[in-house]
Amino acid sequence: MVEHVVIQAEERETGRLEAFSDGVFAVAITLLALDLQVPKLGNAASVGAVAQALARQWPSYIAFATSFFTVLIMWVSHHSIFKLVQKSNARLLFANGLLLMLTTVVPFSTSLVTQYLRSPAAKMACAVYGGTFVLISLAFNLLWYGLLHDRTLLRADASEEVIQRIDRSYRVGTPMYVLATVGAFLNPYVTIGLCTALWIFWAFTARGECEQ
Amino acid sequence: MVEHVVIQAEERETGRLEAFSDGVFAVAITLLALDLQVPKLGNAASVGAVAQALARQWPSYIAFATSFFTVLIMWVSHHSIFKLVQKSNARLLFANGLLLMLTTVVPFSTSLVTQYLRSPAAKMACAVYGGTFVLISLAFNLLWYGLLHDRTLLRADASEEVIQRIDRSYRVGTPMYVLATVGAFLNPYVTIGLCTALWIFWAFTARGECEQ
């Protein structure tokens, strides 16, 4: 009986860290939709005018969907890591804080893409957009290698196979986002295309992470 | 004892998916209120002027209430489904992600209705509004048929009766929202009327879903 209560108490500790992180992820992912602007055409607007104005906003739809699913896989990835964690320490807490801070920046960099995708500054906007994800990847690495560095933070029953799989996925993820960032200067759609390809690829392959 | 701990651990897994979804639903439903604008009449405004300006905003009150309760029944519906779910997989996760993404769009489409309900573009605004709910219905179907397709995701004790009831409600819901969308081109109030009728009807009949 005593052992049982102890297990529960421990779960509750990282539970609050996860709940707080989920809160930040949930608010940040919902704020992405604030980037969808209602066209202001006044009370005499015709059906055609509104339809055209909505159609002209296509960059915001692309940027919104790309960001939404990219943040979503980041949340899943966060979840995959924390399923292995037994307790946290200062380093973990601040690596997680850095990760959350950068995640709250995604609505800003998304809005930058929306604003400039059809201007000559599109390369710049997409480079900042990709760069945000590079920084988030690095924060994930900081979190992950902090855990591998101090294995006492991991649950005793953490499977070595899962650890290897997550490890491999981080070795692929970061260079891909670097490519997406550098690629912006070739063509801004390289960034958006690569980010989209990444979450679709991820959705179809990384089944292990989702089978919860 | 061991079995007990295992049951708890499993509940916690989908628990975090539900908590994240609840977070997104809660933020999105609260952001609907940002559509209620305070009239800017300056420091010399009289009681009558403010009263009139508030009264003139009636389209925003209608759109706000309709969206609030429609998102609320979507949350209840989401809850009904997840009460049957034992574990998730990649398909479930992304169908759920699509559902959440479209839910965060509701404040945008609500704001579109508010903006254009008294303009000639009202038909367009209401069609987009209804269309958002059609897409949400389809995402619900994707989620639901993904579950029926792989019954191992369902809890062993999921009652066949509840499954049939949810199944029936989806077969009614999607066509009704299609009707609400198409009806906008007849008269924009058809959309608002049908969406209102749907959640009131739902509130009075779908007791099973609410008896938690």
Place this chain on the structure above:
Amino acid sequence: MVEHVVIQAEERETGRLEAFSDGVFAVAITLLALDLQVPKLGNAASVGAVAQALARQWPSYIAFATSFFTVLIMWVSHHSIFKLVQKSNARLLFANGLLLMLTTVVPFSTSLVTQYLRSPAAKMACAVYGGTFVLISLAFNLLWYGLLHDRTLLRADASEEVIQRIDRSYRVGTPMYVLATVGAFLNPYVTIGLCTALWIFWAFTARGECEQ
């Protein structure tokens, strides 16, 4: 063992309803701070000019603090009720939905007070402000009498004394908010004074509700 698992499952059901409600309360109470506007004085602004501009915004500080603590006691009140609830039904769910919808309106009515407290329209703004709390009180009554009407929704161990105490507090609360609304037409500060007095009074007397 079986009985234990059943108890947990039931707690989890209303648990998700409470979690969703808490999410809406938490977002709505945080959005109140969006009403605090940074004065836009440009890059040549002096210390004195900014200090003066901040001081001139005192109505927004009063309205913000009054609304924050009023929503806070509403959250505590919501918590007190749900501590007695064992399961929910459609009526409870929609009464709770109405309550949450009206709570999300509080940032709007607070902003109305901020905007017009120093204008001739202050009476109107404060009447709308008080009126929002009257509607919230009525939604609480709907929720509460729905529970008393169907006692099977209450936990078997719900103390009759606690039920009586909550019952008494609702009989006082609603008329007080009606008074605060009507009083606005005498003097807008009657509304703010009464709302402030109510939460301070509540904080000092309703200890039972807080001793969790």
Place this chain on the structure above:
Amino acid sequence: MVEHVVIQAEERETGRLEAFSDGVFAVAITLLALDLQVPKLGNAASVGAVAQALARQWPSYIAFATSFFTVLIMWVSHHSIFKLVQKSNARLLFANGLLLMLTTVVPFSTSLVTQYLRSPAAKMACAVYGGTFVLISLAFNLLWYGLLHDRTLLRADASEEVIQRIDRSYRVGTPMYVLATVGAFLNPYVTIGLCTALWIFWAFTARGECEQ
């Protein structure tokens, strides 16, 4: 068995208070990012123009990061306290409410710094910024000494060593934030420097609080 259920019920009580607080912390910390503004340069903007405009916004990046990590350590500090709490009372509830209210003000005071850091009013903006954290410190003290005053609110197993460590940290924190506030009138960067130094110092020393 009975004792086990009782322990769980108690955990759930303060659990909802913590969940609500976490919600407010999560929303407030995410809203900080709304202070990052996308430069509005139109569709003819060049790469250089956008890069320059983004670079010119450096005060908002500094203010954002400082606030994010300061609110983060406040959340950790809140967590450290509530790990010791067994039940709450009215005083605790309102001290916590005051703390949350002041936390929701941080995005406002951060925005004030962003707006005026390069103007002559920077001293004023930074004093208000530091002052917000002084008030938050005082609210933490109110919460903490309320707990020490009524030890029945603390868990029976709360370690005296942890209590002493938290006690010591509050005796350092408040004067440091007072210094950061007063220092603004010497040089506004004293405030930002001290606030940054405080969370970095905290991250490297207060390991006990993070080892969850």
